[in-house]
Amino acid sequence: MIIWIFLILLLGILLLLWLRPYVVKGLLLSWKSGRLGPSIDEKEAFDNRVISKNTGQPWAADAHLQERELSDTAIAKLEALKSTAFLVIKDQKIHYEKYWPPFDIRTTSNSFSVAKSIVATLIGIAAKQGLLTLDDPVAEYLSSFREPPKDKIKIRHLLQMSSGLKWVESEGSALSHNAQAYYGDDLQTMIDHLAVRRNPGEVFRYASGNTQILGMVLTKIVGTSLSEFASKNLWSCIGAEDDAYWNLDHQGGMEKAFCCFYATPRDFARIGQLYLNEGRWNGVQLLDPEFIREATSPVLLPDIWLRKANDIYGLHWWLTTHRGLDFFYARGIRGQYIICNRQHNLIIVRMGHKRNPVDHQQGHPPDLFDHIDAALEIIIPSSAIAP
Numbered sequence: 001m002i003i004w005i006f007l008i009l010l011l012g013i014l015l016l017l018w019l020r021p022y023v024v025k026g027l028l029l030s031w032k033s034g035r036l037g038p039s040i041d042e043k044e045a046f047d048n049r050v051i052s053k054n055t056g057q058p059w060a061a062d063a064h065l066q067e068r069e070l071s072d073t074a075i076a077k078l079e080a081l082k083s084t085a086f087l088v089i090k091d092q093k094i095h096y097e098k099y100w101p102p103f104d105i106r107t108t109s110n111s112f113s114v115a116k117s118i119v120a121t122l123i124g125i126a127a128k129q130g131l132l133t134l135d136d137p138v139a140e141y142l143s144s145f146r147e148p149p150k151d152k153i154k155i156r157h158l159l160q161m162s163s164g165l166k167w168v169e170s171e172g173s174a175l176s177h178n179a180q181a182y183y184g185d186d187l188q189t190m191i192d193h194l195a196v197r198r199n200p201g202e203v204f205r206y207a208s209g210n211t212q213i214l215g216m217v218l219t220k221i222v223g224t225s226l227s228e229f230a231s232k233n234l235w236s237c238i239g240a241e242d243d244a245y246w247n248l249d250h251q252g253g254m255e256k257a258f259c260c261f262y263a264t265p266r267d268f269a270r271i272g273q274l275y276l277n278e279g280r281w282n283g284v285q286l287l288d289p290e291f292i293r294e295a296t297s298p299v300l301l302p303d304i305w306l307r308k309a310n311d312i313y314g315l316h317w318w319l320t321t322h323r324g325l326d327f328f329y330a331r332g333i334r335g336q337y338i339i340c341n342r343q344h345n346l347i348i349v350r351m352g353h354k355r356n357p358v359d360h361q362q363g364h365p366p367d368l369f370d371h372i373d374a375a376l377e378i379i380i381p382s383s384a385i386a387p
Contacts, residue, residue, distance in 0.1 A: 053267075087266065116208075120317070129233075132218075182256065186249060208258035
């Protein structure tokens with residue numbers, strides 16, 4: 001009897017691996033990294049394209065940079081989640097910077113869903129250039145969206161996470177769309193076969209597939225790869241000091257737009273500074289200020305998880321308040337953050353291997369607020385911070 005149970009289980013596993021070959025790659029990479037799921041240093045495990053820098057524009061250092069230290073409590077919290085980098089920039093000057101070996105100032109890291117905010121930025125740049133409008137139907141650019149009910153989906157719906165498409169968003173399941181998109185090699189077929197679950201524009205439901213479609217739309221419009229467009233219109237324009245990299249679904253294929261953008265912490269910070277600059281860099285208006293306003297304002301659509309109108313998400317940017325201050329931020333599943341505050345012209349970048357689970361009552365991982373507290377510790381005397 002035991003032998004028969006073993007054989008049935010073995011047959012089931014073999015059938016699963018045959019039907020979903022991407023699972024094999026996921027298992028092999030997990031074994032190699034010593035952890036389940038995607039890791040921050042898997043750039044070479046996939047094909048990728050370079051996002052080329054131009055002339056680098058180094059960050060200035062604040063005069064007291066070398067004197068500042070974080071409290072033991074803040075350091076302990078960062079190290080408990082296996083941080084690799086923590087960077088605080090205020091008024092376009094570095095006020096604090098720390099790396100944990102083997103990561104250093106030049107080490108690129110997978111940003112996971114921080115890439116979503118970068119894709120939104122590229123969409124905003126294309127809109128500023130007159131290449132598209134946010135109310136363009138996706139069907140205008142992608143043939144698989146020309147049949148009802150997909151033909152009602154607009155670029156704005158994708159940015160708002162309100163497309164209504166059926167996508168299983170799970171970082172813990174090997175059978176989710178996310179796992180297939182990350183480890184698989186055919187994003188085009190995945191997107192072409194997505195079904196519609198709800199009418200677009202009715203409900204907020206976070207789904208990585210929305211961002212992947214945005215990347216495909218932009219690629220179709222500009223006639224180049226997403227990486228090439230990003231190189232020419234973003235990375236080389238904001239003074240990036242190092243090349244970045246974007247993993248592909250296969251050699252010569254398409255970028256995994258929903259994730260897998262590798263860069264250094266200092267260069268990730270430039271995305272935040274671009275938004276704090278209202279879309280300008282060195283006098284050049286790359287993004288329309290109105291796009292930035294909308295991107296960092298809540299969508300206010302019904303949210304299944306929060307069971308109320310969503311007031312913590314804009315156009316691919318998260319929103320929160322803490323200690324009387326307003327923040328917008330990008331985040332990834334391993335605790336990758338670009339956190340921005342207008343009142344203090346503040347950018348916080350944290351990279352690492354782990355984060356806390358999202359608190360579904362608030363919609364944020366609790367460690368987000370630890371990182372904000374650490375940065376406030378650096379830039380504001382404790383007596384001046386609201387409790």
